[in-house]
Amino acid sequence: MNHFLDIHKTAPSDLRHMIDHAREMKTAREGRPRGALDDDQPLEGRMVALIFEKPSTRTRVSFDVGTRQMGGETMVLSGSDMQLGHGETIADTARVLSRYVDLIMIRTFDESVLTEMAEFADVPVINGLTDRTHPCQVMADVMTYEEHRGPITGKKIVWCGDGNNVCASVMHGAAQFGYDVVFTGPKQLDPEEDWQGLVRTAGQSFSIERDAAKAVEGADLIFADTWVSMHDAQSARERRHNMLRPYQVNEELMAKAKPDALFMHCLPAHREEEVTSAVMDGPQSVIFDEAENRLHAQKAVMRWCLGV
Ligand code: CP
Ligand code: NVA
Numbered sequence: 001m002n003h004f005l006d007i008h009k010t011a012p013s014d015l016r017h018m019i020d021h022a023r024e025m026k027t028a029r030e031g032r033p034r035g036a037l038d039d040d041q042p043l044e045g046r047m048v049a050l051i052f053e054k055p056s057t058r059t060r061v062s063f064d065v066g067t068r069q070m071g072g073e074t075m076v077l078s079g080s081d082m083q084l085g086h087g088e089t090i091a092d093t094a095r096v097l098s099r100y101v102d103l104i105m106i107r108t109f110d111e112s113v114l115t116e117m118a119e120f121a122d123v124p125v126i127n128g129l130t131d132r133t134h135p136c137q138v139m140a141d142v143m144t145y146e147e148h149r150g151p152i153t154g155k156k157i158v159w160c161g162d163g164n165n166v167c168a169s170v171m172h173g174a175a176q177f178g179y180d181v182v183f184t185g186p187k188q189l190d191p192e193e194d195w196q197g198l199v200r201t202a203g204q205s206f207s208i209e210r211d212a213a214k215a216v217e218g219a220d221l222i223f224a225d226t227w228v229s230m231h232d233a234q235s236a237r238e239r240r241h242n243m244l245r246p247y248q249v250n251e252e253l254m255a256k257a258k259p260d261a262l263f264m265h266c267l268p269a270h271r272e273e274e275v276t277s278a279v280m281d282g283p284q285s286v287i288f289d290e291a292e293n294r295l296h297a298q299k300a301v302m303r304w305c306l307g308v
Contacts, residue, residue, distance in 0.1 A: 001122075001123065001124050001305070001306070001307065002014075002124055002304055002305045002307070003118045003124050003125045003126070003305065004124070004125075004126045004127060004135065004136075004301050004304070004305055005114060005115065005118055005125065005126075005127050005135070006127060006133055006135050006169070006172060007133075007135045007138055007139075007169055007172035007173050007175075007176055008172035008175055008176060008198060010135075010176070012176045012177070014304060015139070015142075015176050015177070017300075017304070018139060018297065018300040018301055018304050019139065019142055019143050019146070019297070019300070021300040021303065021304075022139070022143055022293070022296040022297045022299065022300035023143065023147070023296070025038065025296055025299055025300065026293070026296040029069075034065065035068075036069070037068075037069060037070075037071060038069050038070055038071070040070070041070060041071030042070050042071065042303055042306070042308035043067055043070040043071045043072030043102075043302070043303075043306070043308070044070075044071035044072065045071075045072075046067075046071075046072040046073070046102040046103065046306070047072065047073050047074070047075065047100065047101045047102055047103075048063070048067045048072055048073070048074045048075075048101065048102065048103045048104075048105065048302070049074075049075055049077060049097055049100075049101040049103070049104045049105070050063050050064065050074055050075070050076045050077065050105050050128070051077045051078075051079055051082070051084075051104065051105065051106040051107065051108075051128075052076065052077070052078055052079060052106075052107045052128075053078075053079030053080070053085075053106075053107060053108045053109060053113075054107050054108070054109070054129070054230045054231075055230065056107055056128070056129075057267075057268065058266075058267060058291050058294050059105075059107060059128045059129065059136065059294070060076060062291075062294040062295040062298055063105055063128070063298055063302075064076065065295060066295050066296075066298050066299040066302065067302065069299065070299060070302070070303070072102075075101070079108065090113055090116040090117055090120070091116060091119070091120040092120075093117070094116070094117045094118075094119075094120035094121040094125075095120055095121075095122075097121065097123070098121050098122035098123050101123060102123055102306065103123055103124050103126070103302060103305060103306060104117065104121055104123060104124070104125045104126070105125075105126040105128045106125065106126070106127070106128055107128035107129045107130075108129075108130055109130065109131050109231055110130065110131060111130045111131065111132045111133065113130070114127050114130050124305035124306060126298075126301060126302070126305060129165060130165065131165060131229075131231040132165050132168060132192075133165050133168050133169050133172070134165045134166045134168075134169045134266065135169045135172070136294065136297065136298055136301065137166055137169060137266045137290075137294070138166075138169040138170055138172070138173045139297035139298070139300075139301060140290050140291075140293035140294045140296075140297040140298075141170070141173075141223075141264055141266075141290055141293075142173060142177055143293045143296065143297050144264070144286050144289045144290045144293050145221055145262060145264075145286075147289065147293075148262060148286055148289070149220070149260065149262065152177050152178075152179050152221075153177060153178040153179060154178065154179065154180075155179045155180070155220040155221060156179070156180050156182065156218055156219050156220050156221075157170065157174070157179050157180065157181050157182070157219070157220065157221045157222075157223065158181075158182045158183075158184060158215050158216050158219040158221070158222050158223070158257070159171075159181060159182070159183050159184070159185070159191075159223045160184050160185065160212060160215070160216075160222060160223065160224050160247045160248075160249050160253075160274075161184075161185050161189070161224055161225060161227060161244050161247045161274055162185060162189045162225060162226075162227060162229070162240070162244065163183055163185060163189050163190050163191030163192070164189075164225060164229050165229065165231075166223075166225050166266050167183070167191050167223075167225065168191060168192065168195050170223060171191060171195045171196070171198065171199050171206065172195070172198065174199045174202065174204045174206065175198050175199055175201070175202030175204060176202075178204060179204065180204050180205040180206070181199055181204070181205070181206050181207075182206075182207050182208075182209055182215050182216075182219070183206070183207070183208050183209075183215075184208070184209050184210065184211070184212045184215035184216070184247060185244065185247050186210075186243040186244065186247075187210070188243060189240075189243065189244070190208060212246060212247050212253060213253065213256050216253055216254075216256045216257045216261075217256055217257070218257070218258060219257035219258060219261050220257075220258055220260075220261055220262070221261060221262050221263075221264060222249060222253075222254065222257055222261055222262070222263050222264070223263075223264050223265065224247075224248075224249045224263075224264075224265050224269075224274040224275045225265060225266055225274065226268070226269070226270055226273075226274060227240050227241055227244045227270070227273055227274050228240055228241075241273070244274070247274075248273070248274060248275065248276065249263065249274065249275045249276070249279050250275070250276045250278065250279060251276065251278050251279060251282070254279055254282070254284060261284060262284055262285075262286050263275070263279055263280075263282070263284045263285045263286070263287070264285075264286060264287065264290055265280070265285075265287050265290075266290065267287060267290070267291055269287070
């Protein structure tokens with residue numbers, strides 16, 4: 001049994017296996033209706049609990065559809081509707097759920113909820129996003145980059161904006177997949193120093209460049225994400241927008257990267273804020289492939305967790 005809690009807590013060989021497996025499963029489904037079952041039914045007879053303490057479109061639907069394609073069943077649970085949201089401990093919730101289900105995916109606020117769930121569950125736990133990390137997203141992103149441009153190893157990735165949870169997992173991927181990261185954003189929103197150290201200790205380059213135009217020079221891949229994450233106070237919205245406006249990804253900025261650079265965004269996006277529609281809908285954008293690949297990557301993650 002394996003938990004999938006973070007990219008940097010998972011062996012590079014296992015990550016690579018999951019990406020390759022995801023690609024194989026995607027190829028095997030080409031041309032088939034979305035609802036068709038896979039030829040293999042490795043989750044037959046298995047029940048997956050999907051717990052959401054925050055909103056979701058992609059994570060919720062892709063885990064649900066992916067489980068069903070592999071023959072399993074899901075139950076989608078809202079944290080606030082569970083006793084978890086009314087004082088039952090995470091440890092007790094984990095012990096109880098382990099008597100009913102075969103796999104738990106949780107999207108939550110504080111990372112400690114995820115780690116405690118994993119500590120006390122007898123079944124695998126998957127991180128579906130916390131305030132601090134979003135590893136499933138980066139599995140889909142690496143898969144997407146490699147579909148379009150080949151191996152991601154040695155590439156220059158530029159993160160524009162807030163050094164948030166998705167940025168953290170992109171940085172964890174640098175250590176495991178061997179790419180370099182440049183962060184461009186306001187100092188107040190720099191990624192955690194622990195993550196900066198983690199990239200450098202792994203022998204990859206991590207740097208901070210406050211001038212977005214300089215940061216993207218020679219970039220192979222440019223990322224943006226929302227300026228106000230789900231865990232951020234809405235009262236900070238205007239202040240964050242003012243700080244982040246110079247880091248908007250627009251056509252002028254994209255033109256300074258390599259001509260074959262790709263644009264990614266985990267979605268949901270706020271058009272004309274962190275990214276313009278011209279970039280989102282332009283030829284370098286692979287945002288909807290990323291969204292699709294959440295499905296395939298997470299199917300591989302679930303199989304790895306269950307060893308099936
Ligand atoms: N990218 C992502 O995790 O999207 P959702 O919030 O819609 O799940
Ligand atoms: N940084 C965003 C990602 C959403 C998928 C958030 O946490 O709201």
